[in-house]
Amino acid sequence: xxxxxxxxxxxxVLRCVAEGVFDNAVDEALASQFLADxxxxxxxxxxxxxxxxxxxxxxxxxxxxxxxxxxxxxGVAPMHQRRGLAKAILRVLLSHARSIGCTQAWVLTDEDNGxxxxxYQSVGGDGGQPSLMxxxxxx
Numbered sequence: 001x002x003x004x005x006x007x008x009x010x011x012x013v014l015r016c017v018a019e020g021v022f023d024n025a026v027d028e029a030l031a032s033q034f035l036a037d038x039x040x041x042x043x044x045x046x047x048x049x050x051x052x053x054x055x056x057x058x059x060x061x062x063x064x065x066x067x068x069x070x071x072x073x074x075g076v077a078p079m080h081q082r083r084g085l086a087k088a089i090l091r092v093l094l095s096h097a098r099s100i101g102c103t104q105a106w107v108l109t110d111e112d113n114g115x116x117x118x119x120y121q122s123v124g125g126d127g128g129q130p131s132l133m134x135x136x137x138x139x
Contacts, residue, residue, distance in 0.1 A: 001045055001046070001047050001052075001085070002045070002046045002047075003043065003044070003045050003046075003088050003089055003092050004043065004044060004046070004092070005041065005042070005043045005092060005093070005096050006035060006042050006043070006044060007035065008035045008036050010035060011028065011031055011032050011035055013044065013046070013051060014026045014028075014031045014044075014051065015028070016049055016050050016051065017050065017051040018050050018051065018052045018077035018079070018080070019077065020075070020077045020078045021051055021052060021053060021054060021075045021076065021077050022054070022075060023075075034056075039058055039059050039060065040056070040057075040058055041056065041057045041058070041059065041069075041093060041096060041097075042054055042055070042056045042057075043055050043056075043089045043090075043092045043093040043096070044089070045076070045080070045085050045088070045089055047080065052076065052077045052079075052080045052085070053074075053075065053076035053077065053080060053085045053086060053089055054074065054075055054089065055071060055073070055074035055075075055086070055089045055090050055093050056071075056072045056073060056074075057069050057070060057071045057072055057093055057097070057105070058070050058072065059097060059100060059102055066101070066102075066103040066104070067100070067101045067102045067103065068102055068103065068104045068105065068106065069093075069094075069097040069102040069104070069105040069106070069138070070105070070106060070107070071090075071093070071105055071106070071107035071120075072107075074086050074089065074090060074116075074119065076089075086119050087119060087122050087123060090119070090120075090123045091123060094123060094124075094138060097138055098138045102138050103137075103138055104137055104138055105138055107120055107125075124137060
């Protein structure tokens with residue numbers, strides 16, 4: 001299993017994705033646009049040349065706050081779930097966030113999404129308030 005952060009040169013990686021990883025089929029034009037934006041980040045798990053998991057995020061700058069990472073979503077193919085893959089992917093993504101100066105990461109998740117809340121807590125999340133956000137300190 002290979003876990004890696006994709007770069008602008010990795011568009012071809014997203015051409016072979018297992019079913020159930022993303023909500024919809026990957027659109028090559030959108031993937032190219034995403035990868036070309038230096039503030040967009042995606043980390044994937046690849047098994048036998050097929051993307052079986054991912055987490056995507058955006059880092060942003062604000063006039064009065066340090067740089068932060070917003071985690072958009074994470075997904076793992078059903079046949080690869082419950083193996084610690086999402087946690088490993090998030091650790092690489094969060095390590096990258098630290099390397100670019102992010103001091104905090106955050107994600108929104110529903111109160112009743114126990115698996116997602118457990119995942120984010122497993123990488124240092126504070127649990128957040130019900131149906132609000134989970135914050136992950138990066139410093």
